[in-house]
Amino acid sequence: MFIAVASGKGGTGKTIVSTSLALVAKNCTYIDLDVEEPNGYVLLKPEIEKEIPFNLRVPKIDEQVCTFCGKCADACVYNALSIIPHLKKTLFYPDLCHSCGHCTYVCPVNGAIEEVNREIGKIRSGRSGVVKFIEGRIDVGVISGVPIISWIVNNYIDSNEINIVDSSPGTSCPVVESVKKSDYILLVTEPTPFGLSDLKLTVEIAKDMGKKVGIIVNKDTGIKIIDVYAKEVNVPILLKIPYSIEIQKSYSKGIPLIEAMPEMKVKFVELIDKILCENEKN
Amino acid sequence: MKAFIPVEKNEGIDSKLDNRFARAGYFVVYDMESDKILSIEENRFKNGAHGVGIETGNYVIKSGCKLAIGPRLGPKAENILRAGNVEFYIAENCTVKEAIERYRAKS
Structure with a gap:
């Protein structure tokens, strides 16, 4: 009970x-x-x-591999990612991430996003x-x-x-x-x-x-x-x-x-x- | 250069600036070179629960604006504007037209 x-x-x-x-x-x-x-x-x-x-699983973006296409940020319904293509920058807001894995799923580039542990x-x-x-x-x-x-x-x-x-x-x-x-x-x-x-x-x-x-x-x-x-x-x-x-x-x-x-x-x-x-x- | 200006209602060049940045009523994208409004779009993020500042910040970056004008900025929107090298100019209690004039007068 x-x-x-x-x-x-x-x-x-x-x-x-x-x-x-x-x-x-x-x-x-x-x-x-x-x-x-x-x-x-x-x-x-x-x-x-x-x-x-x-731990929660959260995305880690490799800016050397990423093409800054922005598909991950578009897919994130919690707005936990920002991609700034012209400056080749990515921003991640861990507190908004719900560990759904959608960003990793939609990423077209192999090895650009890796899921890592975040201890909370x-x-x-x-x-x-x-x-x-x-x-x-x-x-x-x-x-x-x-x-x-x-x-x-x-x-x-x-x-x-x-x-x-x-x-x-x-x-x-x-x-x-x-x-x-x-x-x-x-x-x-x-x-x-x-x-x-x-x-x-x-x-x-x-x-x-x-x-x-x-x-x-x-x-x-x-x-x-x-x-x-x-x-x-x-x-x-x-x-x-x-x-x-x-x-x-x-x-x-x-x-x-x-x-x-x-x-x-x-x-x-x-x-x-x-x-x-x-x-x-x- | 393109400027991003959050406004209360869609009243063209006479739209009044919204007190809120990410939760403003409409988003104006203004072309400083041709002195024309490129677009006025209803803010579809304004009723979101979380991360509205980021959504709006992403919108500013995507629309290619290098300048944003408004009374104030939330911490999340500020974070992304900074990262994207978008200049922020403070203006309040004015219309889009007056805001642009003020921005030009300061420089």
């Missing part, structure tokens, strides 16, 4: 929720796909066994007790984390096991890529107007994708703003985590929620059981 933890608004507690779930689920795989700033490792403190570079990040894997740990991380300055997210989702998720994915915040491509193969999306929010507004966007996306979804209200102050909306759209609120300075203190020390507050451990056990039961029913 593949459970994705997401949120429209940042800082609502995806990492607190996903690490807690991973710790109570046992024998599961925790996958940090918040690739711009993965921080699940701070709480899970895994022993990293392997770190591999993640790293995939780290290891263990935190019985929890398997996987983390994607893109290098500073890399614009899109989608390729590394997509690769991890397609290659590291074993559907026979429990996988808990910590996604990046928001509603853009990286989030869609992180949740699109999931069986269940847990949306973490907070009872504020910002929390509600961004929750609405993510609920709409999840429903568009035909996903089962549940809400977790973090930093619960008793304000019912999320409850009203959840009822309206018929999405269950599965858990409320209280607004507490103690939780914040333990988080800043890198102590997982279920260790800092054992009463929450019971609730997370109930939560994962409920999600697994519901999954089995289908």
